Amino acid sequence: MICRSFEPVLAPDARVMIVGSMPSVKSLADAQYYAHPRNAFWPILFDIWGVVPHNDYERKKAMLRGHGVALWDAACCEREGSLDSDMRDVVFNDFSRVYALCPHIATVLCNGGTAYTLFMKSGFAGERRVLRMPSTSPAYTMPYEEKRRIWKAALLSALDGRGTDA
Numbered sequence: 761m762i763c764r765s766f767e768p769v770l771a772p773d774a775r776v777m778i779v780g781s782m783p784s785v786k787s788l789a790d791a792q793y794y795a796h797p798r799n800a801f802w803p804i805l806f807d808i809w810g811v812v813p814h815n816d817y818e819r820k821k822a823m824l825r826g827h828g829v830a831l832w833d834a835a836c837c838e839r840e841g842s843l844d845s846d847m848r849d850v851v852f853n854d855f856s857r858v859y860a861l862c863p864h865i866a867t868v869l870c871n872g873g874t875a876y877t878l879f880m881k882s883g884f885a886g887e888r889r890v891l892r893m894p895s896t897s898p899a900y901t902m903p904y905e906e907k908r909r910i911w912k913a914a915l916l917s918a919l920d921g922r923g924t925d926a
Contacts, residue, residue, distance in 0.1 A: 765833035765853060766793060771825035774862040776918045778824075780833045781874040792817045793831060798898035800907055801871070808912045828919060830862050834870075834878035855884035867918035869893050869911075872900065889918070 765783060780793070787795040794801035802820055806813045811823060824831055832853060859865060868888050870876035872895030879890065891914055894900060894907045 766791065768830060768832035768853075768858055769793070769821045769824050770830050770858060770861050771828060772862060773828050773864060774825075774830040775828045775864050775921070776867045776869060776915065777830040777832065777858065777862070777865045778869045778871060779875050779879050780831075780871045781878060783833065794896065796898065799896050800898075800904055801896040803904075804896060804908045804911050807908055808915060828864075829915075830858060830865060832858060834875050834882060852878065852882035852884070855882065859884075859886075866921070867891070869914055869918065871896055891918075 783793060783795075786797075787793060789795075803813060805811070805820075805823065809823065809827060814820075821831075832855070834853060866888055868879065868885065868890045870879050870890060870892050873892060875895075876890070876892035879885065893914060894902050894910055896907060896911075900907075
């Protein structure tokens with residue numbers, strides 16, 4: 761099955777971009793980034809920013825924009841199921857469009873190893889700081905508290921403009 765990523769979530773003042781690999785089957789079915797109920801992406805961001813958890817996808821995207829964060833996937837591909845290891849015929853997304861609309865992005869946080877590898881191969885890192893973050897996927901078994909700690913340190917530091925070695 762050919763998988764297409766969603767349109768990016770953009771904010772003209774974004775200083776950070778979060779890059780995933782490809783949406784899961786659940787996310788594709790729901791037409792929402794990180795829709796799988798066990799994915800820690802939204803809970804981590806709710807915790808970091810002190811937001812009461814909710815399921816309103818438009819509010820979730822507004823939360824990202826309000827904090828100066830853009831979101832997109834590294835690529836489109838063919839894939840059966842949701843595993844990154846099953847991705848075939850990968851076509852990188854064109855991040856030059858994102859950078860033109862969000863010229864202040866200085867840090868890219870890649871959600872997991874596959875997202876990091878794909879993004880680095882895409883040729884769109886440029887002069888930006890790119891960090892490999894622990895995957896928020898339930899398949900990545902690092903404890904939630906550890907994922908949250910690492911994401912919080914990297915995200916808040918990047919939004920402050922200090923960078924981080926998370």
